[in-house]
Amino acid sequence: MTGAELLTAVLLGAGAFVALTSALGVLRMPDFFSRIHPAGENESLGQTLIIAGLIVAAGPGGTALKLLLVWGFLMMTAPAATHALTRAAWQDGRRPWSRDDDGPAPPTPPRAGGAST
Amino acid sequence: MTDRWIVELLLAVVVVTAVGVVRARNLLVASVLLGIYSLVMALIWTAMEAYDVALTEAAVGAGISTLLLIGALIRTGSRIGGSKERDAPRIDKVALAVAVLTGAALAYGTLDMPAIGDPTAPVHVHPKVARHYIDRSMEETHVPNMVTVVLASYRGYDTMFETCVVFTAALGVMVLLRRRRPPAEPAPGEMREQAIFVVMTRMTVPFVLAYGSYVITHGELGPGGGFQGGVILAAGYLIYALVYGLAAAQRALPPRLTDVGAGLGVLIYAGVGVACLLLGGDFLAYDALNQADPAKGQQLGMTLVELGVGLTVACVMVTIFNEVAQP
Numbered sequence: 001m002t003g004a005e006l007l008t009a010v011l012l013g014a015g016a017f018v019a020l021t022s023a024l025g026v027l028r029m030p031d032f033f034s035r036i037h038p039a040g041e042n043e044s045l046g047q048t049l050i051i052a053g054l055i056v057a058a059g060p061g062g063t064a065l066k067l068l069l070v071w072g073f074l075m076m077t078a079p080a081a082t083h084a085l086t087r088a089a090w091q092d093g094r095r096p097w098s099r100d101d102d103g104p105a106p107p108t109p110p111r112a113g114g115a116s117t
Numbered sequence: 118m119t120d121r122w123i124v125e126l127l128l129a130v131v132v133v134t135a136v137g138v139v140r141a142r143n144l145l146v147a148s149v150l151l152g153i154y155s156l157v158m159a160l161i162w163t164a165m166e167a168y169d170v171a172l173t174e175a176a177v178g179a180g181i182s183t184l185l186l187i188g189a190l191i192r193t194g195s196r197i198g199g200s201k202e203r204d205a206p207r208i209d210k211v212a213l214a215v216a217v218l219t220g221a222a223l224a225y226g227t228l229d230m231p232a233i234g235d236p237t238a239p240v241h242v243h244p245k246v247a248r249h250y251i252d253r254s255m256e257e258t259h260v261p262n263m264v265t266v267v268l269a270s271y272r273g274y275d276t277m278f279e280t281c282v283v284f285t286a287a288l289g290v291m292v293l294l295r296r297r298r299p300p301a302e303p304a305p306g307e308m309r310e311q312a313i314f315v316v317m318t319r320m321t322v323p324f325v326l327a328y329g330s331y332v333i334t335h336g337e338l339g340p341g342g343g344f345q346g347g348v349i350l351a352a353g354y355l356i357y358a359l360v361y362g363l364a365a366a367q368r369a370l371p372p373r374l375t376d377v378g379a380g381l382g383v384l385i386y387a388g389v390g391v392a393c394l395l396l397g398g399d400f401l402a403y404d405a406l407n408q409a410d411p412a413k414g415q416q417l418g419m420t421l422v423e424l425g426v427g428l429t430v431a432c433v434m435v436t437i438f439n440e441v442a443q444p
Contacts, residue, residue: 073321080317
């Protein structure tokens, strides 16, 4: 096994680990906002590790460049999608759960434009 | 060829997702599951090295149809929020028997089918169909992507009427849903005032549009073609409309233009066929377009036809989105 193959295996393994833990996180977390957090981690860190592994496997060249572009677009769109989801939930009146108020969700606030940025 | 077990594992995921779609009481959940179903199918096509199909499945199945389904749910006011709307479904014994018998007959029928990838399967050895495509397509057209040659040239009639089907879908949506009033301006504080979405849109939409054009025009050389590229072009419009609002999107691309474009694409396709007739050939037999070099004629014909398909598909998707997203 060459050094590049080893590096690929380590990066892909780390990416798969992040994907697995974030899947567990989505299943285990208590409310919407804390669930979307591990999902977002997979979309940013997990895919970064996997694409890095694939770039090492592909070696320098056109394929690596394409993978780098895919990474760039995913880094732009995936966090924006996560942000859009949380914003939509916030505007829909959902509030983060906390240990103190384990009751029903608070009433819908007035449309809080731009509150979350 | 990828290991068979990967395909079989993915097929198992497809079955699980399909069962989930049927069992879901919530239509929004069912729509999202259908998107996952398509995405896994796209992975299977990739594993089987059917890249053209994979690209279509990812763009149409997982991408735009999920969005259109959700839009239709919102538009029809279906209860997409409620989950436990009914108690356990009543099982109709006759329907169950019919379904089980049909399924058993179909499963029995598959026993006689050749194995996946069997090179001696009848579909691969027919002298006038598959063998002709495999042996002669390069010689007759000088186009390396055989899938595109089959779709756009050898089976040009089929693809022309598929384009007509897509166009008819847009006509149906227009007749049923179109209203004459312009869409409302989005309220302040919507996504278009958020730096994150604006920057993301500005940095991706130009590339999405460029990539869609590339996929339409380079179908002869690589995976892709009019259908996939048209959907990708429409996706660029959709991102813009989601962030900047429908009113701004329709100012950038007026519905009047997409109405004309949807019809124009079909006209280009059929027009290429008529041009072949006028030049002395058969309908859609592109050899006639260049008497001196039939392969050049084939390439010209396929490029024009793919442009027509791309134009129609992009405009139809944008039209359906416009009508469905209009509250």
